[in-house]
Every structure is written in C-alpha cells, then in structure tokens.
Amino acid sequence: MSGNIIKIREIINNLSPSEKKVAQFILEKPEQISNLSIGELAEKSGSSEATVVRMCKILGFNGYKDFKISITKDIAYMSKDEEGEQYTDVEPGDTLESIVQNISYNNKKSIDNTLDIISFDAIKAAVSAIISADKIDFYGVGASNIIATDAMQKFTRINKIVTSYSDPHLQIASAANLNKGDVAVAISYSGDTKDTFESIKVAKESRATTISITKFGQSPISEICDINLFVSAPEISIRSGAMSSRIAQLNVIDILFAAVASKQFDIAKRYLENTRKAIIKKKIK
Structure with missing residues (x-):
C-alpha cells in the first residue's frame, strides 16, 4: 500500500x-x-x-x-x-488457526505500513538528539507505558540515563527537572492521551528536545513536539488495533535503539557486554 x-x-x-x-x-x-x-x-x-x-x-x-x-x-x-489488502478483525467463534493468522497479519502489516510513512529525516534527528542527551525520559500510560518501559530497558543497557514511570505524577516531576539538551519521548497512538500530553508539555517548557511516537496526523502531542515519528496501525473492534499499534511503536523503539548503538558501536558494545555478563552471573545454577 x-x-x-x-x-x-x-x-x-x-x-x-x-x-x-x-x-x-x-x-x-x-x-x-x-x-x-x-x-x-x-x-x-x-x-x-x-x-x-x-x-x-x-x-x-x-x-x-x-x-x-x-x-x-x-x-x-x-x-x-496490495490494493485489496485490509486489516482483519477477530470475530466471535473464530478458529484458532484464523486468530493466529489474523493477528500475525495485522502485526506484520502495521510494521509494513509504518515503514511506508515514517520519515527518515525525523529518525535521524531523533537519533542525534538521543546520542547527545544527558538524560532521556519516556512517557506513556496504559499499553503505551509498556513501550516506554521497553525503551528504558534497552537504552539503560548501553548506559544511557533513562527514566520511565508508570505514575503520571512522577512523569511530570521528571519532566520538570529536564534541561536543555535532554530528551523526552511521548508515546501515545492516538496522540491525545491527557497525562502524556501534560508530561511532554512540561518537558517542552523545561527546554528538552521533545519527540512523539503517534499515529500519522495532527494531534495535541505531535503539534507541540520538536520531532514526530509516525506509525500506522488499525483501530478495530476487538482491540486488535491496540495490539498492532503496540507492535508498530515497539518497532520504532527498536529502530532508535539500533541506530544509536550503531552510531556509538564501540561504546555500546562494551556496555552491552557488561550487562550481559552481570545478568548471567545472577542466573540460578
């Protein structure tokens, strides 16, 4: 498409x-x-x-x-x-085979469609901002907080100072203490999640570089952010939309992480090895 x-x-x-x-x-x-x-x-x-x-x-x-x-x-x-391709919803009484195929298809399609609309210039700008930042905040509530937590886990492994709080009040508190050159990332598929908007607004007022990960188009969050990374996914009745939008946004986080790690390969490789060894030592034998 x-x-x-x-x-x-x-x-x-x-x-x-x-x-x-x-x-x-x-x-x-x-x-x-x-x-x-x-x-x-x-x-x-x-x-x-x-x-x-x-x-x-x-x-x-x-x-x-x-x-x-x-x-x-x-x-x-x-x-x-391709012209006839459509996202498919889960219907009552679907067979297990049909559910497996439909959900897998929707998830793959959301990544393909996101690839069609995402801006490489925006990705480049986001990667540069993350590399130079002293601190990075990821904001998201509900399902979006899972993506924010995943981002925190990834970037922490390469020694970035990252926060991701599930409590909206803590998100705002962290945003208020950002400085110029820091980065704040707002994750909200709709682009109008109130708590996430309030957090990124405070981060903007703190002069941090603000990045959004939302669906394509104008929204309260994308309108105030410096860099917008758009994704595409369906919104259909049995929450398959929330599933595939999450996959598309996780894919964007993976892209940002891999691009940052690639740009700082020698440093990132050392930190990743350190965290790998530390985690292996913690395993029960």
Missing part, C-alpha cells in the same frame, strides 16, 4: 467535511489523480482548489503538484493484490 493512501486513511476522520470529500475521492480513485488538474480534482470531489491545497499541506506537501507526483509514483508501485 502506498504511503500517501495510508496517511489519508489515518487522518480522514479528523478532516473538515470539505477536506473529507477530497480525501474520499483520492481513496476511492487514486489511479485518476495523475490525469487530473487541481481544478478537476476539486470539481470531481465536490470541493474547492483551496481545499485541495490544504489537504496537500496536511499530508506534508508544498502543494498539489508535489502531491500529484508522489501519489503517481505510489500507484506505479502498488500491486493489484
């Missing part, structure tokens, strides 16, 4: 009625875009040229021309089978 189509599907429910008309037309007939002028797209979608331009800017393009070129390239690489 193309990155632009994924982005539109992620944001469509947050668009204005006129923007939604443009988005719906693109989703239904993406192959027509390469042959349409901005005026023709506006007419066919029942909107205006200004609305089309606004949609393009929401998607990160300077204007319709750039968007048109990008989506034309996407369509060229899309296979017919």
